[in-house]
Amino acid sequence: MSYSFTEKKRIRKDFSKCPRILEVPYLLATQLESYRRFLQEDVPSERRRPTGLHAALHSVFPISSYSGSAVLEYVDYRLGEPVFDVKECQMRGMTFAAPLRTTLRLVIYDKEAQAGAQSVKDIKEQEVYMGELPLMTRNGTFVINGTERVVVSQLHRSPGVFFEHDKGKTHSSGKLLFSARVIPYRGSWLDFEFDPKDCVFVRIDRRRKLPATILLRALGYSTDEILDAFxxxxxxxxxxxxxxxxxxxxxxxxxxxxxxxxxxxxxxxxxxxxxxxxxxxxxxxxxxxxxxxxxxxxxxxxxxxxxxxxxxxxxxxxxxxxxxxxxxxxxxxxxxxxxxxxxxxxxxxGPYMSSTLRIDPTTSELEALVEIYRMMRPGEPPTKEAAQNLFNNLFFSSDRYDLSAVGRMKFNRRLGREEITGPGVLSKEDIIDVLKVLIDIRNGNGYVDDIDHLGNRRIRSVGEMAENVFRIGLVRVERAVRERLSLAESEGLTPQELINAKPVAAAIKEFFGSSQLSQFMDQNNPLSEITHKRRVSALGPGGLTRERAGFEVRDVHPTHYGRVCPIETPEGPNIGLINSLACYARTNEYGFLETPYRKVVDGRATEDVVYLSAIEEGQYVIAQANATLDEKGNLVDDLVSCRHANEFSMSMPDKVDYMDVSPMQIVSVAAGLIPFLEHDDANRALMGSNMQRQAVPTLRAEKPLVGTGMERTVAIDSGTVVVADRGGIVDSVDAGRIVVRVNDEETIPGEAGVDIYNLIKYTRSNQNTSINQRPLVHPGDDIARGDVLADGSSTDMGELALGQNLLVAFMPWHGYNFEDSILISERVVEEDRFTTIHIEELTCVARDTKLGPEEITSDIPNVGEYALSKLDESGIVYIGAEVATGDILVGKVTPKGETQLTPEEKLLRAIFGEKASDVKDTSLRVPSGMDGTVIDVQVFTRDGVEKDQRALEIEKMELASIKKDLNDQLRIVEDDTFHRVERLLIGKTVEGGPGGLKAGSRITEGYLAEVPREKWFEIRLRNEDANRQLEAVAQQIKILRKEFDRRFEEKKAKITAGDDLAPGVLKMVKVYLAVKRRT
Structure with a gap:
């Protein structure tokens, strides 16, 4: 086994009985892949697949005017560069997003053209701004208004057709009443159901029921055709x-x-x-x-x-x-x-359709259409056109109804058809076939579906939800555009003037900001982050509600095996509705969960790994991962414990098709971190896996003595540790950053051969815990891609370390540990074993009020010298100051209205002048029950408002840090370039050069060491090719320096520019306090 640079420092003994066939896949792949498919950012427009943004835009465009003489068509879209990076967005309270620009084409047709022949009168193509689209960070989160959020995947009922019965609960006789339900991805639900008298009824969108033959008559079938069909x-x-x-x-x-x-x-x-x-x-x-x-x-x-x-x-x-x-x-x-x-x-x-025809009051297609219209629109007078339009729009219009690719696949498979693709709308044959299968089931042939089977429930991930929201926004835009298109021709409007993108931006903002599935990220520790991103919820829009969800939907189902964890779920009202993905689970193209299995051929386990969905799995015989194998991989036992068709059974080795890849594949990441989980009671394991997420990072993380092998995977995949993007030699290390000189073979031409990793130092997490990264490497270390360079919170040597290794004794001690009392050693406190650091963010805002602007200052009325001792001349607390409850952090005065002065105030005014009376003290103070050390201060000033001394100092420090990074990058790149030049020059014959170099002499190392590097380019060589190479390198260095200067100026402009603050806010100061909490 090959070890990484960090793993070599701590080699662990592996006691597992089953060899690991498959590495645990990247744990955030579901989130990242889903959003990447939604954006298709790196895919050229002509090769984009019909999913995500591309599909949403295609489904709404082209938009035609009512007369049909003007059409707005969609051509292409592109995403711009985000203005601020993730860190800047978090600091400024902004959304990490990129501008979306779509290319639209307005085509105007000639009205005077002959009937039937359309001639184009005018074409205008333009790029239209469609608002900002939030981008996903590399760790699978979104930064919305400065806070990190996670969009949780939803486990919802798959579109398609489902057959079920009421389990005898509806009628007093206990008779089973069968029903069929066609669920589209969007559009009206269609239900067919039997009543106790064995007549078939139809419901549209769960409204009042009608005899099913009314629907068939509306489709154009006569009585004879209905009888012939059934x-x-x-x-x-x-x-x-x-x-x-x-x-x-x-x-x-x-x-x-x-x-x-x-x-x-x-x-x-x-x-x-x-x-x-x-x-x-x-x-x-x-x-x-x-x-x-x-x-x-x-x-x-x-x-x-x-x-x-x-x-x-x-x-x-x-x-x-x-x-x-x-x-x-x-x-x-x-x-x-x-x-x-x-x-x-x-x-x-059974004579079911015949009985239904007898109770059908309609005799013609028109009567049936009118009956359906009355049911859908009670109280409205029906006309033939209105009834026909309503009926066609219900199931046969792609604008209003869509089964989706997965719905059509499930629909066709359930009806036993060969072809699994087809249109997104229903056809007459579809409805007839559904009724035939329903009648077959009532006749005792066929089976009803299990709605809790994972073949009937699918994952709707972040990309799919964002696509739906984007489509809703576009549909709102469509209505406005269609009305304005009639003006486009007469007034010569352009696509930019036609489109108002606000509804799209508003829909996206609402989804990411306040949707039930867009949640404030749980950031207690790396495990809680990763668990939150791998969570699947049955709640949310289009899902269940916890009040209506019964026992069956919450229960563990045999198809959860290897897909959804049977252990990790919350205790309380959400039990079973919120689950976690199993370690190896992934979603397929249709959104169904798959789990990997090792192929078994003639009783011998091969190295081939196949991913199976719950639908496919039922057809095979699958052995467990701990089945005994000999050295050649043959199954040894005469009878092997297997699963087949969701039941456990014993099977002969030659009958086995697949076997599990790992005993860990049935549980989630959190449950997989519990050593000896198999000896744990299920209820306690549930509590344990949930409680691990609540562990606060301690002052000194300590490695677990006994692990399960998941610790390193979780630490790396969560993004809390710093991982090398490219291999190379560590150039320099300090507490705040690591500089790596990249290997030549991993450097792309034209790219800087240096990676700078700026470490996160004592930063506040969403739960106010401290995130602090510490370097693990030293200058000169040779590292490879994927090596851990620095530890984060709750990690030790690149392994997850949530707690401390303490000796625990179960014993009575003078009754002090009665029931739930715990006795701890004094050393636990003395050695700061469970001491934690929490970071509090306190904000002071200076606004422009009716009476005048508020001011941040150290000149505060009626406050003594001691209270102001920790403030600088700008009125802001020093970094490093230790503060306690009531201490002033930011001095602020607010103008107050003129009032009748009391004699005391008159005296104060006479002594101290005007100031004492017309302002009041509204300083930011340390809240009660809090004390700590000021570790950082950020000052934001509105554009146009003069910056104070403190803001300028902070600006200067940030610029110095950026300058240092860029200088280091330039230094390393230049060093590499000059090494290349040195190799080119040594031993070459010259025509002349600086420092009295004579023609015909050869260049030596000693000569180059004496001449300044910048002068090397003045050397003239006899070899013309070498001269050209030298000139090219000189030009390259010049361009490189210009590029670095441009990047510095760009950063400088961003830092020195005023900040975009909320309306009425002149200045905002954020103070970060580190609070130490001991056990």
């Missing part, structure tokens, strides 16, 4: 006094014979006996084509077609009517020789 028919040939049935023997199964069934004079089935499978076989062997039946057999049968007297045109029996003795007699009298009846029985061919 029933087979029996044909009877009539003669004067008898009837012959065209015999299909299988159709007699289960019927009670009402007459003797004879074959060649021999009675096969006696009257009153049930027809069995043996009788059917005998009838088939006899090869009888027809069977003589009595008229009594015909009575009560349902007619499949209208029976009409061909001579008179009189309707004798309507389709779907039951035959009576009179009707049979009339048919005979009319001379009709053949009639068709519906084939139904009580066994597996």
């Amino acid at each position: 029933f087979e028919t029996n044909v009877f040939h009539l003669s004067k006094d008898a009837a012959q049935l065209e015999l299909v023997p299988e159709r007699l199964r289960g019927e009670t014979a009402s007459f003797d069934i004879k074959v060649k004079g021999k009675v096969l089935v006696e009257a009153g006996r049930r027809v069995t499978a043996r009788h059917i076989r005998e009838l088939e062997q006899a090869g009888i084509k027809t069977l003589a039946v009595s008229d009594d057999y015909l009575i009560g049968k349902t007619i499949a077609r209208d029976v009409v007297d061909t001579e008179t045109g009189e309707l004798i029996v309507s389709a779907n009517d039951e035959l009576s003795a009179d009707a049979v007699e009339k048919i005979r009298q009319a001379g009709i020789k053949e009639i068709r009846t519906l084939y139904t029985n009580d066994f597996d061919r």
